[in-house]
Each structure stands twice: as structure tokens, then as C-alpha cells.
Amino acid sequence: MSDHSAPRPEARSAPAVLASMPWIVVLLGVGLLAVLLVFALLSFRGPEQPPAPEPAPPMYLPRMPSVTSSVTPPADSPLVAVDATPSVTVSGTPSPRASTRRPTATPTSRAPAAGSGRVSADYQATSSDRDSFSARLTVRNTTGGAREWRVELLFTGNVKSIRASSDSGLSVRTQGTGWFVLTGTRPLPAGESAVVSMNFDRTGTGDQPGQCTVNGADCTIG
Template sequence: MPWVVVLLGVLTLAVLLLVASLSFRVREPEPAAASVPPLVPPVSPAATAPSASVSPTPKASRSRSDVRPSRSERPPATVTSPSRTSSAPRSNQPESVDGGALTATYRVRDADRDDVAAELVLRNGTGRAEPWRVELTFTGRVRNLRVVGAPVWVVPRGDGRYVLRGVGPLAQGRSVELGLRFSRDDRDDQLSGCRVNGGDCALD
């Protein structure tokens, strides 16, 4: 069977050619892999940005020597001595006089045969305002008693007696000066008695 041999030869040659073609076949280049960006690990905000917290600035402590002013910075102390000629300041409050009582002093300023000019000074040495009442007694015939210096009620009692009453009370520590003038018939007609609020007046 020659055809069988021929067929086998042909098949052998075909196989050899196939093997040869496969062995010498040029391999096609593999497609390049798509470029992939390198993987970067996630970065936390704390690592990328500087810390926003600001530490408090320490205050410079001042020593006692810095706080205390130096002697050169202290203002010079001025000492003023009171002047010998200056008088001591007076209080606005009235002063108490005459041992805490309301007193009166009577004195004659001028006199002739027919007229007498006198002065009556009242002082309130108490601690409160006081109403006042003065009783005057004259010898002989005394008439036309006139009083100036303050609002006063003059009440004649007869027989040479007169009552002087203040329209208002006399303030504490204050004094009032009254001018008296009266007429008489004789030089012997003069004051014989004086009382203020029940007490005797001082005769000068």
C-alpha cells in the first residue's frame, strides 16, 4: 500500500512544518499596561499642616525691685509750716459763751441832765435758740424809752419800769446789741434794776 506510506510522509512533513512554524513564530508584543498613578498613602491634615494652636506667651514676671519706684522718681515731699501771722480757722458754728446761759450787760454810753444813751448787749451761751425778756427799772421819772438795733417789743409798766421782749428767739451762740435812749427830769434818774429771763444783768 504505497499510498499509505505517502500519506504518512505527507502527514509527517505537515506536522514538522507546523512545529517549525510554531517554534519560529514571532511573539507579538504584549500591550503595555495602562499607566496607573502610584499609590500614595492618605495624609492626615495634622501631618500636612502645622499645628494651629498657639502656646501662650509667658509674661515676664516683675520683681519687687522693678515695681518699686526708685528714689529719684519719687516726688519730693513738701512741708509747709503754718505762718505765725495767720490766725487759726474759725468754725462756722457759733461758740458757746458765758457758761451756757443767756446774759445781758447794761452800760451807759452818754448822759446829760435830760437824756441818757445806753447800750444793752444780750448773749446766748446756751446750746439752743432762746426767747428773751428784759425788765428795766429806773428811779425818778424816766420817759420816752426808745430801743434800736433789733426788733423789740417795749412795754411800759409804770413807776419807771419797762419790759423789753424780743420779737424772735436769739440763736445759740449769738449776741445782739441794743441801743437805748430815754429822757429824764433829773441827773439822779437812772437805772436801778435789770433782769434778763429772771436773772440779773451785768452792769458796766
């Protein structure tokens, strides 16, 4: 007689299938997550950068030729005072550049140079103290027309500077230590005189020039 209470094989396999189903779900979920991760990585990946272009060849500009210019310096402008080598102008316009050759500082004859038909000059010291002295220069025109005049005074090295003035217009320049050139800024009319007042700074003694000329002729030194 057969036992109908024994379990059938088909009845025992159903619970085993049900027990393995959660692992299947887990595997499917892991696979789905892997697919989503790959998709996310691909979507966040930036576009590929194109390769940098090769640099352009250097450009060479033509070199411009250098240009040099020479500027002729203007003539020395006269100043207000004379000390050693600078130039001086008390009034009027500057005179032409004087010669730079220094005359020989030797005493000249004191014979009067005034006379008819020429421009003459008289130099006379008016006062003197320890470090300076004053003098007066009188230029006369005894010709028949207006004349330009130029007086050169040459002292020894102890005379350092000059300050001069004249109502008729005067330009004063120095050619070196103790060598002064006084020039009228306008022609001196016939029969008239120009009086120049001068103050000199010095060391030592002496108030008369070793040489005085007016337009190249000797002055009268008194």
C-alpha cells in the same frame, strides 16, 4: 120911657178884670221862681257823707328779748414810743403781756452774769446830758440752742420815757413810771448776741437802773 144910654153892669166889670191881670202874672212868676229856687238848692246839695268807721282795736306785737354780747378787748398793740404807761414796739410782733407786779427798786449786784449755758445781758450807759441819756444793752445766748429773751429795767421815777431799737427785732413795753420791759421778737440763736440802743428822757440825774434782769436773772450793769 127908659134911658138906653146908661151903662150896663156887665160892661163895667170887664175893665176891672183886665186891670187885675198883671198882678196874677206877677204872682205866677213869683211862684215859678220859688219852685226853681227850691229845685236849685236840692240839686246843689252834696251827697250825705257816710259816718266814719269805728277805729280798729290796737295791735300789740310780741316783745323780742334783748340780746347782749360781750366783746373781749384785744391785747394792747405795741406803739412806737414809750412815755409813762403806753406800750412800744420798734419792730417785729408784740410780746406776751407782762406781769403787772412792780419789782422792788433796789440796787442789784453788779457781778457779771455771763456764763456758759445761759442767756445774759450787759447794760452800759454811753452818754448823758441834762434831760436825757443813752445806753446800750447787749444780750448774749451761750446755751446750745435758740432762746427767747426778756429784759426788765427799773429806774427811779425821774426816768419818764424810752426809745429803743435793735437789728434783731425788739418789742418795748412799760409797766409803770420808770419800769420798762424789752423783749426779742424772735429767738436768739445759740452763740449770738442782740444789741439794743436806748435813749431815755429824764428829770434830774442818774443813768443806771436800780434793777436789771434778763429772763429773771441779774444783768451786768457797767
